Amino acid sequence: METSPLALATARIIVAALPDGVELGVDEVAGLLAPPPKPELGDLAFPCFRLAKALRKGPPVIATELAQALPTDGLITETRATGPYLNVRLDLGKAAPLVLSDLVRGQPATPPAREQRVMVEYSQPNTHKAFHVGHMRNVCMGDAIVRLLRADGYDVVAANYYGDVGAHIAKCMWWYLDHLDDAGREPPAEGRGEWLGEMYTRANNLLADWADAAKAGDAEAQAKLDAGRARTTDLLQKLESRHPEVAEVWDRTRQWSLDDFAEIYRWCGVEFDRAFYESEVDEPGLALVEEYLQRGIFVESEGAVGIFNEEVKHMPFFMLRKRDGTGLYATKDLALARLKFEEHAIDRSIYVVDTRQSDHFRHVFLTLHKMGFTQAERCEHVPYEVVELPSGPMSGRKGNVILFRALRERMTAHLVDNYLAKYRGQWPDEEIERTAHVVALGAIKFGMLARDVNQKIVFDMESWMAVEGDTGPYLQYSAARTNSILRKAAKADKPFDPSLLDDPQRLQAAGAALVQPEERQLILELAELSPQVHRAADKLRPSTLCTYLLGLAKAINRFSNAKQCHVLRSEGAILEGRLLLVQAAREGMRWGMGQLGIEAPERM
């Protein structure tokens, strides 16, 4: 749904009352309706500026006239012109069923049937390198975008693209083969990918140290550097040609990394429909380059092959084949794009990759277009800013990284020690562990998603673990409280009765009984759920949904805290209305969080 059921119903009433000569449709009016700055003013506000020209009257006059013209015996019970705004008050007996019924049934938004297949490529981890917090932003973003698009009615293929070839692997191999003895090559039982990543870092550091010393005039270091470089180049060539000396080792170690990644994705609750590997597109990429060089689309420049995309003014040449005849990242991206188009018949292709590669993707899409792939117009890069640590940008060399395994263990341990320990003995140990997992994951996901994509994120483990304020755990807590209310209500023989939904009269009475401001505000907030999910999907901006859910959680907690809204102590229609509201809030909150990949624990 693009607009809330309340806005839509209200807009119908307003449009019917509009004077002749005003060309505003229901959808348009619904889009203009917004909450007034203060709840005392009304439930929805209609700004009258747009009518001024057509009616040749001042907006305040129009607001006053509309306030008198609108019928107040239906959904709208009260109208008030405040300056250029027309504020309306709604009858909750009618409004509550409109908003809450679908939520309670667990189908808050019936997405339009879109006939578009969308591929979302994200994560793209390199094998033989460690997975750290910085990589999490991409995983969280990509997964949320997949979920949001699915909720919005698209057929989505979630794709990963593993970097399983390239210079970094040659460096790792160099360490593994040349610096370790047989015992040293024995992998640990767990975290073998991370273990390989350490090797890559050591190799990188050693080469960098030699380079520094050589620069300072150290002849011995220069010799070592030359030898090291020669060996890594040799290994890289052998890797690319699948030389028997390295093929078996590559295969085995690569799998260690893939196993690590699979375990991480499992912990994160992230799933892919298709895995691509750089190793499957490097050859086809070079073949494409040759083909389009023959066809005159690509050209030679200083011995290299590429294409001049003059649209990218500051750097028009997009290199696709090096002087030595080998391919680049870009080369593979072309072959991968073709594979995506042909194998999956996708209409739209989304790449979630950090913002530093914006130029690269501009080139890729321009090039695809010039190669004749019309789908290039439906390719889009979703850029996002990088994650840093309080001590500065993440750097493997400086050791300024937090590896995924350590992150997860420290967070879950902190949650158990500081919050969940009090339930020890009361809850099964297994539930405590599971809750720590869900909450730690919620904290990470929310933290990674809540900021706009072009804001840098400083990952400060201390403050994220404080789980106070605008956090994932705050959302989870609000959902857990609704659970708790429903659980206790059922225990007190006051369970929510779903047959209420099939009895319009009872339903109306239940809605009309909700007279407290906290109840009204919660209903109004819930009405925005599906429009907000649609918006986040449409703009590919999970952060906007995060902001909305914080407001919803606030409304839930205000309601839960309000003495005058106590559920267990109420009876009759009020009880029924409140149970309906809490049930809808619970389902809505869980569903909304679910679109971000955040789970709500039963209790916490």
Add this chain to the structure above:
RNA sequence: GCUCGCAUAGCUCAGCCGGAUAGAGCAACGGUUUCCUAAACCGUAGGCCGCAGGUUCAAAUCCUGCUGCGAGCACCA
């Protein structure tokens, strides 16, 4: 230098398809528990919305210029 992004409360940010008195979290101070989870709620204090112009009935929001910060910029991925 060129291209892109950012600049809003002490800190971190939201608001940016122009519209009511610019909001939230953290930090500070004060309050709420015989009451469904105090991981909560309420209140107080805190703002030349980077600077200067322009467009408009109306600008944090759109346009231009400037300043500061960050990123990218041919054989890395």
